[in-house]
Each structure stands twice: as C-alpha cells, then as structure tokens.
Amino acid sequence: MTRTGKFTLYFLCVCAAFVAVAIVAFIIWRVNLAHEVNAKLAAIRAAGLPTNGAEANNYYTAVPDEENAALKMEKVFALMTNYNGRRSNEVDAIKFPQRKDTLTQEQLELLAGYCAMNSNALAQAGEAVKFPRCRYPMDLSWGAATLLPHLAKLKAMSRAAEFQSLLDTNESSFDISTIIGMAHTLDDEPVVISKLVRIAMLNMAEITLERRLTVGTLDDAKMKHLSELFAEAAKTNQMANGLIGERAAFMRYFRMSYAEIKKLADDSDENSSEQSGPPLPGSQPFIFRLTGFFERDQRFYLQAMETNISLAEIFPRKISTITNIEEQISQTSRHNYYILSSMLLPALGNTIIKEANSLAQVRSAQTALAVERFRLAYGKLPEKLDGLVPQFLSAVPTDPFDGQPLRYHLLEKGYVIYSIGSDGEDNGGRERPMSIKSTDKTHYDITFTVER
Numbered sequence: 001m002t003r004t005g006k007f008t009l010y011f012l013c014v015c016a017a018f019v020a021v022a023i024v025a026f027i028i029w030r031v032n033l034a035h036e037v038n039a040k041l042a043a044i045r046a047a048g049l050p051t052n053g054a055e056a057n058n059y060y061t062a063v064p065d066e067e068n069a070a071l072k073m074e075k076v077f078a079l080m081t082n083y084n085g086r087r088s089n090e091v092d093a094i095k096f097p098q099r100k101d102t103l104t105q106e107q108l109e110l111l112a113g114y115c116a117m118n119s120n121a122l123a124q125a126g127e128a129v130k131f132p133r134c135r136y137p138m139d140l141s142w143g144a145a146t147l148l149p150h151l152a153k154l155k156a157m158s159r160a161a162e163f164q165s166l167l168d169t170n171e172s173s174f175d176i177s178t179i180i181g182m183a184h185t186l187d188d189e190p191v192v193i194s195k196l197v198r199i200a201m202l203n204m205a206e207i208t209l210e211r212r213l214t215v216g217t218l219d220d221a222k223m224k225h226l227s228e229l230f231a232e233a234a235k236t237n238q239m240a241n242g243l244i245g246e247r248a249a250f251m252r253y254f255r256m257s258y259a260e261i262k263k264l265a266d267d268s269d270e271n272s273s274e275q276s277g278p279p280l281p282g283s284q285p286f287i288f289r290l291t292g293f294f295e296r297d298q299r300f301y302l303q304a305m306e307t308n309i310s311l312a313e314i315f316p317r318k319i320s321t322i323t324n325i326e327e328q329i330s331q332t333s334r335h336n337y338y339i340l341s342s343m344l345l346p347a348l349g350n351t352i353i354k355e356a357n358s359l360a361q362v363r364s365a366q367t368a369l370a371v372e373r374f375r376l377a378y379g380k381l382p383e384k385l386d387g388l389v390p391q392f393l394s395a396v397p398t399d400p401f402d403g404q405p406l407r408y409h410l411l412e413k414g415y416v417i418y419s420i421g422s423d424g425e426d427n428g429g430r431e432r433p434m435s436i437k438s439t440d441k442t443h444y445d446i447t448f449t450v451e452r
Helices: 003-046 053-059 069-079 086-093 105-117 119-128 140-145 149-167 169-184 192-215 220-233 238-255 258-269 286-291 293-313 319-335 339-344 348-378
Strands: 407-411 414-419 446-450
Touching: 003 293, 053 140, 053 238, 069 119, 069 149, 086 105, 105 119, 105 149, 119 149, 119 169, 140 238, 149 169, 149 192, 169 192, 169 220, 192 220, 192 238, 192 348, 192 446, 220 348, 238 293, 238 339, 238 348, 286 293, 293 319, 293 339, 293 348, 319 339, 319 348, 348 414, 348 446
Parallel strands: none
Antiparallel strands: 407 414, 414 446
C-alpha cells in the first residue's frame, strides 16, 4: 500500500472513530435527557401534583352539585342582558369613576336602566356566592386553548355590581360582598389567567368601597362583615396554584403529534388568536423524538416552572429576587433556543407584582374598615393604626412590598392608608391618577383614601 493509501486509510479510521464517539456521546446524552425529564415528571407526581392536562382536571377537585356555586352562577350568567345596538356600546364605554370623579346625568340614567335590567341577576349572584365551594366546567387537556367563558361573565357581573353601588349607596355593602364572593369562586381554579381575573375583581371591590366610604359611613355590622370578607380574600400563594395547573396543561405542546403541529401552524396562518380543541392524537415526528429537540426544551420548562412555583409559594417575600430570577429565565430560554419555553413560560415577575398590588389593596381596604369602625365608635379618627388593635384588628396588616405595617396619614379632611408599591419608595401616600402618560416618571404609592 502506498503512503497516500495508508494516510487515507488512517484518516478514514480517525473519522470513523470520531463519528463513533460522537454517536455514543449523543446516545448517552439522549438517554440521560429522557431520564432527567421522566425523573422530573415522576417527582411531580410523587408530590401529588399533575403532569398533564387530564391529571390537572383531576387536581382541580370535583365539587358536589349541592355545594357548587358554579351551577348557580351559570344560571345567573344566562340572566345577564344589555341594551341593543348603540346604547350597549355606550354602557361598555363608561368607566367606573374614581373617588373624586362623577358621571354625567345621561350616563347615570343609562346605567340605571342597565342595572334595572340586571337587578335579578345581581340578586341571584349574591345568593349563589354563599355556596361553600365552586368548580366551573373546563378541560385543561386543551392547554392554552382551554375554554374559560365564565371569566368574562364574572367581570361583567362585577362591573354591573360596581355601577349598582353608584346608584344606590344603601345597597353598596351587598354589591361589594357580591363582587368579593364572585372573586372567591376562582380561588381554587388552577389557571394563571383566572388568578389575574380574581385580582381584577378584588380591585373593583376595593375601589367601590373607597368611593362608598368617602360618601358616608356604613353601620358597624356591615363594616365588620366586609372586613371579614376582605380578610378572607387576602390569601397569598394564589399564583402558585395557577402555575401548578398551567405547568400540567402545557405539557401537551412538548410531545405534539404531526397532526397537532400542522393544526397549530394552520391556525397561525389564519391569524387565529386561540387554537381551540383537544390535542390531536398520534406519535411525535421521528426527527423530534430522535434529536430530543422538544425534550431538552421540556427539561428547561420543568426546571423553570419548578423555580417559579417555589418562588410563588414564598410570596410576598423577596419580590425583587423573584423579578430578577424571572429575567434570568427569560434570557436563558432565548439564548438556548428553547422555543416553546420562551412562549409558554408566564411572566412570573409581572404576575407576582400584580398579586402583591392586589394584596396591598385588599389589606388597605380591611384596615380602612377598621378605621371607620373606630370613628363610628369613638367619634374621631385614630391617631395611629396601632389604636385599632385589638378591638378592630388583631394586628396592623403589613405592606407586602417591605413587610412593614401599612402606612397611615391623617389628612386635612380624612385619611390615607397606603403601601409603598413595587418601587420600594415611600412617597407619602401619593395617589396614582386613573390615566397617566407613558412619559410620566412620577413615583406613586398604592393608596386607599377617604376624604370625609
């Protein structure tokens, strides 16, 4: 054999050895990858938590019909109505006024008719929320396409209750109780968007109460009842429950069949905002199973969601840590081409900030009710919130953003209770206006103000 021939043979042997080593290394990596993913899924199941949509449906505990508020609320939703045509749009365009704002006479007359049409629905909603438990129908195996029509209906009902409180202040405690009760029906729903709707509804209740207390006082029994409702609403770790359900529901996307991939692509081409329907059966395309393209993505998703759930469980502590880690997760998913993870991972920092804002508002409302009960009992406002303990509060609620007691300032007429908010700065109870320009760099607090 010539020298050239020997060199060629040697070169081919080296290449073959290199290829063989690469194949062996890939096989080892691929086996370890599958093992890691399966081990993570097994650990989740061992903890009693769901790992797919079907298991998430079971995780969301069934409720006996005789205890289920959802069955009553479905009947309430069917009673909801609105004007026809232009007047319906006019109602939709009305924003609930802030504490100092008023509506025009024409708007009030429009809302009077709207609330009259829905008075029976509001009355029945107030009865429905007295049921101890709730489970709305849903199928979490549909993933991001899970149908949740009750969320929009709950917000519409809450908005009607807000408007009703404007028209009849004598019934405002009932309206506020109904809004809180409807928000309570979402407490156990393992979906992040449901938690965000719950937050929005509690915000409606807080704003309605702020406006009502500025107009005048309520009797002690009503204020005590509302205080108990707000205290019950001030539960933390709501977002952890939503993340647990969402993690399971989105597992379908990491092992999609060819038919499912094609369907999603077709829906995207048609500019569909939501892909409806259950996952289409079939095996995952061979190239994806062989290369582990989606499985490595799934491994990262499971790691990130485990971190997110752990962080949500320690809420409301270490909020700045939570937002920093969320940014790290986002950067890693982009830099390593974890395509599905980058689309599916929720913006945890934003959701936690929203939950913290809501908790601050709810605690402020609870504290304001204690202040008003003190004023009703003693004919004056307390100098400090410590004066409310233990007669009206077991302890002064803390600010979720720094763990310190909520701030309280007496005003020339009335008072403000406030949280420092996510910027961590005490701005003396500066109230955020309803609408601000994007260029506004002013720092605001989360306030509850009664000017009376």
